[in-house]
Amino acid sequence: MKRLSFNLNSLLDLLAIEVTFQLTMSLSANVSCLSPLDLQMETRPKYYGREFHGMLSRECADELLGGAEGAYLVRESQRQPGTHTLALRFGDQTLNYRLFYDGKHFVGEKRFETVHDLVTDGLITLYIETKAAEYIAKMTTNPIYEHLGYTSLLKDKMGHRLSRGHTEPRRVTFQREDNCPSEKQSSYDKIHNFKVHTFRGPHWCEYCANFMWGLIAQGVHCSDCGLNVHKQCSKLVPSDCQPDLRRIKKVFSCDLTTLVKAHNTTRPMVVDMCIKEIELRGLQSEGLYRVSGFSEHIEDVRLAFDRDGEKADISANVYNDINIIAGALKLYLRDLPIPVITFHVYSRFIQAAKIPNPDTRLEAIHEGLLQLPPAHYETLRYLMMHLKKVTMFEKDNFMNSENLGIVFGPTLMQPPEQNALATLNDMRVRYGWMVYV
Numbered sequence: 001m002k003r004l005s006f007n008l009n010s011l012l013d014l015l016a017i018e019v020t021f022q023l024t025m026s027l028s029a030n031v032s033c034l035s036p037l038d039l040q041m042e043t044r045p046k047y048y049g050r051e052f053h054g055m056l057s058r059e060c061a062d063e064l065l066g067g068a069e070g071a072y073l074v075r076e077s078q079r080q081p082g083t084h085t086l087a088l089r090f091g092d093q094t095l096n097y098r099l100f101y102d103g104k105h106f107v108g109e110k111r112f113e114t115v116h117d118l119v120t121d122g123l124i125t126l127y128i129e130t131k132a133a134e135y136i137a138k139m140t141t142n143p144i145y146e147h148l149g150y151t152s153l154l155k156d157k158m159g160h161r162l163s164r165g166h167t168e169p170r171r172v173t174f175q176r177e178d179n180c181p182s183e184k185q186s187s188y189d190k191i192h193n194f195k196v197h198t199f200r201g202p203h204w205c206e207y208c209a210n211f212m213w214g215l216i217a218q219g220v221h222c223s224d225c226g227l228n229v230h231k232q233c234s235k236l237v238p239s240d241c242q243p244d245l246r247r248i249k250k251v252f253s254c255d256l257t258t259l260v261k262a263h264n265t266t267r268p269m270v271v272d273m274c275i276k277e278i279e280l281r282g283l284q285s286e287g288l289y290r291v292s293g294f295s296e297h298i299e300d301v302r303l304a305f306d307r308d309g310e311k312a313d314i315s316a317n318v319y320n321d322i323n324i325i326a327g328a329l330k331l332y333l334r335d336l337p338i339p340v341i342t343f344h345v346y347s348r349f350i351q352a353a354k355i356p357n358p359d360t361r362l363e364a365i366h367e368g369l370l371q372l373p374p375a376h377y378e379t380l381r382y383l384m385m386h387l388k389k390v391t392m393f394e395k396d397n398f399m400n401s402e403n404l405g406i407v408f409g410p411t412l413m414q415p416p417e418q419n420a421l422a423t424l425n426d427m428r429v430r431y432g433w434m435v436y437v
């Protein structure tokens with residue numbers, strides 16, 4: 001008989017409960033219930049060990065477990081041969097779970113290396129949910145997060161506190177001059193990038209301050225700022241993620257809002273720096289944005305930004321051909337995981353651009369612009385003002401708003417789902433709307 005007991009006393013002091021589980025694999029008890037050992041071996045899948053008891057009825061499993069709290073076994077179903085059931089004693093009854101294996105063992109969402117781990121985690125969860133159900137229900141009603149904010153909780157990692165719930169008045173046109181003071185990055189909302197996480201050692205939720213129980217996948221972890229919370233608490237955490245530069249490794253292909261928050265800028269530095277360089281020495285260049293630079297050199301610019309951020313040197317000393325800089329800007333916009341015109345607003349723009357009446361159309365496009373996340377809106381506004389300047393040099397660069405629309409349409413917006421026919425139909429409309437704004 002294999003026996004394991006463990007004490008979670010020190011870990012669960014917040015819940016003030018004392019736990020000692022006896023995990024027992026039932027190998028003794030009434031032999032009449034068991035099929036002969038050699039038959040058990042024959043039908044035993046190689047991923048089960050001694051916990052496997054062959055084909056057994058529910059009643060026999062119950063009898064074998066002999067009422068020992070925490071005892072468990074795996075049996076093959078009599079009704080559906082080839083399927084397996086975990087029989088587990090908890091709270092004076094035998095609980096039966098359909099048990100699966102796909103390289104790991106699972107009965108629900110969490111996947112385990114061994115059945116033993118699965119049972120341990122299951123017992124912890126069952127225990128806490130039974131003994132502390134009421135407490136869990138109330139756990140999130142008075143979160144410490146609301147009093148402290150997570151920047152205080154992570155103050156060793158973060159430099160400053162956020163001003164939450166602050167929204168800037170939004171401008172609805174690109175026609176205005178850029179004379180407004182820059183919006184500070186902290187006014188941008190950013191959702192946390194939560195992923196299910198297995199914590200080593202005891203961890204406490206940074207939202208509700210309670211213990212994160214279980215053997216694996218005890219909670220979720222934000223890979224951008226490092227916030228750790230219960231899965232159920234993650235739904236309540238406000239969109240105030242402040243990415244940590246040390247966690248944001250790249251500039252290209254990084255989410256736009258994440259990048260500007262991490263670098264504390266209004267717009268992605270790639271957009272600002274490329275546009276500045278182009279306006280300095282490229283506005284009169286023939287076929288600006290249409291003529292492509294050497295792709296190897298464009299790749300060099302990308303690497304320079306990924307490596308050096310705002311310290312990247314993109315001056316004429318290094319890249320004499322302005323088409324390389326223009327190409328890098330287009331590449332940056334095209335490589336965004338969420339396009340500047342987000343998937344969320346895509347169809348709104350396509351519908352708006354189809355409206356025949358120019359006034360109604362413009363109104364609808366502006367409505368769409370207001371739906372954009374602030375960092376996306378600000379980037380688009382800045383880019384449009386730049387492209388307007390490009391068209392002012394049309395006699396030199398031969399680029400008018402329609403040409404630019406063709407170049408930038410697919411770069412700034414992509415359909416949420418790639419459907420070839422729909423994409424083709426939308427193509428014209430996609431660059432068409434840019435002419436209107």
Ligand SMILES: [Zn+2]
Nearest residue numbers: 192222225241
């Ligand atoms: Zn975060």
Ligand SMILES: [Zn+2]
Nearest residue numbers: 205208230233
């Ligand atoms: Zn929590």
